[in-house]
Amino acid sequence: MKIVASSDWRDAIPFDTLVLVADIVPGEPTRCFTCGADSEPRERTELWAFKHRHPKNHDGYVRFYCAEHRPEIPRPTAAASLAPARATGRPASRPAAERRVSKPTIPDRVRAMCPNCFVEISATGECGMCGWAA
Structure with missing residues (x-):
């Protein structure tokens, strides 16, 4: 048996980048x-999604x-961007900040x-993870 990870909307979010929540997952x-569960809910247009790395x-x-x-989004250091190109004659790869990131797709229905x-x-x-009932 092969165990694989499931795929969902979180896969489309790039690491260490702020993305408006309303653009990636619609909803209430x-x-x-950080504000916590006791705070007032905010509109998704006022919130930012951030994908953290996990060891x-x-x-x-x-x-x-x-x-x-x-x-805070980590900025690349100046020393990393000034690194000399490889001697193989091929151009050095572009830094991660310059790579294109595909825009997450929004499902057809909410x-x-x-x-x-x-x-x-x-x-x-009912939520299958925490048991919350609508």
């Missing part, structure tokens, strides 16, 4: 990760942040999402 208002999960994890709590786990809720109206 939700909360900033044991190569897919990383996504958190939503308000404008006040957005994480599906019910769990406000805690951000996964699709089953037809029964």
Whole structure:
């Protein structure tokens, strides 16, 4: 048996980049990760998604942040951009910031999402991850 990772909207988000939540996953208002579960839900046009790297999960994890709590994006150092080209005659590869990133696709229909786990809720109206009921 071969075990593979599932695919969802989080795969389309590039690492270490701020993306407007409304552009990647439609739905109801939700909360900033840093503000906590007791804060007022905000519109998805006011929140930013940030995909963090994880040492044991190569897919990383996504958190939503308000404008006040957005994480700082790491900037490449000047020494890395001034590195000499390889002597093979081929041009050096472009830095990660210059590579093209495909725009995430938006599903055709809006599906019910769990406000805690951000996964699709089953037809029964209950979240399979945390048990939240609609």
